Amino acid sequence: MVHHKPIVIGVAGGSGSGKTSVSQAILSHFPNHSIMMLEHDSYYKDQSDLPFEERLKTNYDHPFAFDTDLLIDHLNKLLRYESVSKPVYDYVAHTRSCDIEIQEPKEVIILEGILILADKRLRDLMDIKVFVDTDDDIRIIRRIKRDIEERGRTLDSVIDQYLRIVKPMYHQFIEPTKRYADVVVPEGGKNHVAIDLINTKISTILGNFP
Ligand SMILES: Nc1ncnc2c1ncn2[C@@H]1O[C@H](COP(=O)(O)OP(=O)(O)O)[C@@H](O)[C@H]1O
Numbered sequence: 001m002v003h004h005k006p007i008v009i010g011v012a013g014g015s016g017s018g019k020t021s022v023s024q025a026i027l028s029h030f031p032n033h034s035i036m037m038l039e040h041d042s043y044y045k046d047q048s049d050l051p052f053e054e055r056l057k058t059n060y061d062h063p064f065a066f067d068t069d070l071l072i073d074h075l076n077k078l079l080r081y082e083s084v085s086k087p088v089y090d091y092v093a094h095t096r097s098c099d100i101e102i103q104e105p106k107e108v109i110i111l112e113g114i115l116i117l118a119d120k121r122l123r124d125l126m127d128i129k130v131f132v133d134t135d136d137d138i139r140i141i142r143r144i145k146r147d148i149e150e151r152g153r154t155l156d157s158v159i160d161q162y163l164r165i166v167k168p169m170y171h172q173f174i175e176p177t178k179r180y181a182d183v184v185v186p187e188g189g190k191n192h193v194a195i196d197l198i199n200t201k202i203s204t205i206l207g208n209f210p
């Protein structure tokens with residue numbers, strides 16, 4: 001029988017910083033535990049009422065782009081060990097897909113996203129706050145590769161979006177949230193020492209569960 005509320009680990013950082021890699025490294029360290037990912041990106045606002053051309057104009061790096069109220073509602077349900085219907089985001093169509101995913105509650109929740117530390121309500125629900133800190137040049141190189149291979153973008157569109165929106169928003173909204181982090185992880189998923197420290201802390205909390 002479960003007595004304790006689930007543990008929430010927040011993993012923030014700029015686009016391409018390695019948040020997903022760090023989160024995967026934590027997940028794979030606990031293969032026998034009940035552990036899950038919750039991505040802020042799944043909660044980008046639905047834009048299916050807008051024509052595709054209009055969706056291209058959205059600023060996806062601003063807090064207003066997300067339905068954070070819905071994320072908080074789902075997180076609170078998961079913290080009460082209730083399951084939720086997670087939206088599924090489509091980066092190619094720039095809107096929510098028609099699918100939903102049933103997410104069962106777990107003992108450990110990894111909450112991942114560029115702006116999760118920017119919202120005090122989310123910060124207050126986290127047990128461990130992590131900021132993945134990777135230089136701008138490395139992040140743009142990774143993003144160019146990923147967005148062309150996986151998100152249906154062209155080189156010109158990635159460069160244009162980066163210079164007009166992603167970079168200024170990072171410095172205005174994301175980088176300042178580093179001050180809220182308990183752990184700052186330089187260079188993403190390959191920082192084994194930092195990942196070990198985080199995993200050890202999670203094990204300690206899990207070990208203290210009744
Ligand atoms: N330490 C690393 N070295 C090299 N490539 C990496 C590293 N960490 C992540 N990547 C690659 O960079 C891209 C973005 O990483 P990801 O973890 O998805 O970042 P984020 O979730 O912060 O956007 C991915 O294609 C990933 O394979």
Ligand SMILES: Nc1ccn([C@@H]2O[C@H](COP(=O)(O)O)[C@@H](O)[C@H]2O)c(=O)n1
Nearest residue numbers: 014015016041060061091094095114166
């Ligand atoms: N329709 C969209 C929605 C989001 N983005 C970009 O995704 C980035 C966040 O995702 P990461 O996996 O890189 O953390 C964010 O910087 C948005 O610009 C997009 O391009 N299109």
